[in-house]
Amino acid sequence: MLFDTVLIANRGEIALRVIRTxxxxxxxTVAVYSDADADAAHVRAADTAVRLGPAAASESYLDIGKVIAAARATGAQAIHPGYGFLSENAAFAAACEDAGIVxxxxxxAAIRTMGDKITAKQAVAAHGVPLVPGVAEAGLTDExxxxxxxxxxxxxxxxxSAGGGGKGMHAVFDAADLPAALRAARREAANSFGDDTLFLERLVATPRHIEVQVLADEHGTVVHLGERECSLQRRHQKVIEEAPSALLDAATRARIGEAACNTARSVGYRGAGTVEFIVAADNPEEFFFMEMxxxxxxxxxxxxxxxxxxLVEWQLRIGAGQRIDFAQDEVTLTGHAIEARIYAEDPARGFLPTGGTALDVVFPEGxxxxxxxxxxxxQRIATDYDPMIAKLIVHAPDRPAAVAKLRDALQRSAVPGIVTNIDFLRTLLSREDVVAGELDTGLIDRMSTGSEIEHTPSEADWAFAALAVLGDATKARTSDSVWNRPSSWRTSQPAxxxxxxxxxxxxxxxxxDLENVDLARFERDGAGSGGGGTAGAGVARPAGTSAQAPRGREITVREDGVDRRAHVWTTRVIDSRAQxxxxxxxxxxETGIFRFTRAVADPTLDPGEAGxxxxxxxxxxxxxxxxxxGEAVEAGQPLIVVEAMKMEHVLTxxxxxxxxxxxxxxxxxxLDELLATVTDDAGTDTSETSDSSTDASSTDKDGQS
Known part of the structure; x- marks a missing residue:
């Protein structure tokens, strides 16, 4: 028998995912929320919801006492932790057990062992799981x-040894560089995890990140559900994942799957887990354990x-004490699936998180x-949490078809109001090496900051934006008088x-050229209707919400004798710099997703503050x-630290x-709000603006895999 009530100790898409099953x-289901999420989709989708506290995760989602109290108050028999937050917190698992909650x-114990990379390596090595050559012992000094x-x-x-997300990791190619790199790694590890324990591994050339999904019940059954390729990463964070991997043959798939099962057996594992391996692209038969x-x-x-x-259903079944009722040879992999993570981040600004308010949420279906x-x-994207806002997943008969389907799905996706990585994902999936399955974990980092990262609007896109402005002006008018139409009829107005x-x-x-634009027809056909065609077709909404057409308007312009179509959204905001x-x-x-604004003059600084x-x-x-x-500062001196979505950015x-x-x-x-000016001794205007990508440093405070 399964549970009557389950509390979900998480937020966003994973909370909705658990609610669905x-x-x-x-x-x-019981949702929990912080003040920042009071009106979030997962709160409305659950049967009941409990407030945990302020927006800060430490006072809400990470407060073990509050989560346990919420479960008791609502009669929850089990807690699903999702991922991130308390999902790999041994103290939280123990607190649930002490409270009589599953x-x-x-x-x-399993969380503690696998949460420390040194003890994890020692545990799996005893079960014959291959390790990357290296040294992993507690308490090793730099010498x-x-x-x-x-x-x-x-x-x-x-x-x-502690933590993840790539923080504190340093590749060293020359022995002379090792002492300085060790000192830097210890500082970063201590600051991020409160533990400066380090270990060394041989750096694998052209590494590919392949992980295996395992299920284990309390009766001793362990099975794997095949592997996933997660090699497309930036800052050690996964961006594109797929199953199965294009690299492995059937024999290697069986061997790596068995190694994953042995990893689970090494700690008496229970539930769903993932064993991560590193594989050399030029020698895929050789793989090494990274972590679980x-x-x-x-x-x-x-x-x-x-x-x-x-998998959520099997987490529930295993948590309720049920046995895994299928054998390893009954697991088959059919077709190919690829997932793209959609982040509220700006690739052109070094993938910095953005935030904002979603004017619309448009994803395809089918x-x-x-x-x-x-x-x-x-809904407003809070800057207090991880910037991932959605996952777009496709399934097709084979990998080429899946890649093409995901590119098409991204083309039909948009979250206007928030700068996202959707266009970057389309570019990534169009690369010849990615299409061919020639991947490695450094591929994205090697991409240039030019055309592969930045998207430039076409002339048609500028025209779309201009027509949107005119359409917005038309909407504001209540009279059909020709004197109120922004057209070329007026004697004082140019054509x-x-x-x-x-x-x-x-x-x-x-x-x-308004001689060829029927604004009345544009308004009648577009406003609030979704317009049809590509922009209006197949709109999928998150669970718990009603399906509806996009809130924007559809426009068609003619460029070089070809009709081009776009969807546009407009909103009035306060410019953060000009106020x-x-x-x-x-x-x-078809070019991408672009944000335009009506041109505004730069603010005039006070005479003593020009700079x-x-x-x-x-x-x-x-x-x-x-x-x-009023302090005298040097170039490059840290001035202000801004934090958003688990990242700190030091402005210099x-x-x-x-x-x-x-x-x-x-x-x-x-975004772009003026925080300070720096003037020279004479107070002259240098006409410069600090570039956050070059004059500031970023620290990712918490990785999510």
Missing amino acids: CRRLGIR FLGPTA QLITAAEDVGFPVLIKP NTRLQVEHPVTEEVTGFD EGVRVDAGLDAG VLRVPLTHEGDERLIGV RPTLEIWVRS AEVTAPMPGFVIDVRAAD APMAGTVHLRTAAGAQVA
Whole structure:
């Protein structure tokens, strides 16, 4: 018998994912939320919801006492931790057990063992699981690690024993560079995890990241559900995942699957887990254990699509004490599945998190297309949590068909109001090496910051935005008088209207020939209707919300004798730097997704404050101000620390001079908001703005895999 009530100790798309399975099984669900998520989709989708506390995760989602109290108050018999937050917290698993509540995951002992990379390696080595050559012992000093590196052989990879997400990891190719790299790695590990224990591994050339999904029950049965390829990463964070891997043959698949099962057996594992391996692209028969994730993975849907198993259902069944009722030889992989993670981040700004309010949420639907999302139109993306907002998953008969289907699905996706990585994902999936399955974990990092990262609007896109502005003006009018129509009929008006627009600092006057534009028809056909065609077809909404057409308008323009179609959304915002109203226009076309604004004049600084500007590279909170107003500073000196979505960004002085602060610790700031100016001694205007990608450093505070 399964549970009557399950509490989901998480938020966003994973909470909705768990709710979906529980609802199918007739299980009552309890959502928990912070103040930032009070109106979130997962809160509305659950049968009941309990407030945990303020937006800060430490006072809400990470507060073990509050989560346990919520479960007791609502009669929850089990807690699903999702991923991130408390999902791999041994103390939380133990607290659930002490409270008589089933933790839908492994035992606290298994979490502790696998949570420490050194003890994990020692545990799996005893069960014959292959390890990367290296040295992994507790308490090794820098001198001992330097000596051991001679036996390991260069290049080596320094890794912290605690934590994850790539923090504290350093590749070292020359012995002379090792001492400094060890010192830096210890500082980063201590700051991120409170533990500066390090170990060394040989650096595997052209590495591929392949992981295996396992299930284990409390009766001793362990099976694997095939592998997933997760080699497409940036900053050690996965971006694209697929199943099965194009690299492995049947024999290697069986061997790596058995190694994963032995890893689970080494700690008496229970529930769903993932064993991660590193594989050399030029020698795929050789694989090495990296770590075990003792929870459900973000990328679990691709395994579900190719195997037909509902992993959340099996977490519930195993947690209720049921046996796994199928054998290893009954697991078959059918077709190919690929998942793209959609993040609220700006690839052109070094993948910094963005945030914002979703004007609309548009994803395709249809056979072989699945959307796991936790976002509604009108919902604000809080900068307090991980920037992933959705996952787009496709399933097809083979890998080439799956890659093509995912590219098409991304083309029909948009979250206007929020800068996302959707266009970057389309570019990534169009690369010849990715299409051919020639992947490795450094591929994205090697991509240039030019055309492969940045998307430039076409002339048609500028025209779409200009027409959206005119359509917005038309909507505001209540009279049909010819005197109120923005057309060329007026005696004082030229035939071509010019609309001032800005895109990423590029300011233009876009001419619109209204002799060939029927604005009345444009408004009647488009406003609030979704328009039909590509933009209006197949709109999938997150669970718990109603399906509806996009809230924008569809426009067709003629370019070089060809009709081009786009969907547009407009909204009025306050410009964060100019502090004045402006019109924001979002265009989704075959070229990509672009944000335009009505051109506004730059703010005029006070005479004593003209100088180089320091602006917020992302929306978030000022957590530290490291200089006093009026203080003399040097170029590169840290001034302000902004935190958003588990990342800290240190803003530095763009020049030597006197700093004039326009913010304070604790302030909430918008993207590109002016935070400070630096003037030289004479107070002359340098006409510079600090570039967050080069004059500041970022630290990812918590990785999610």
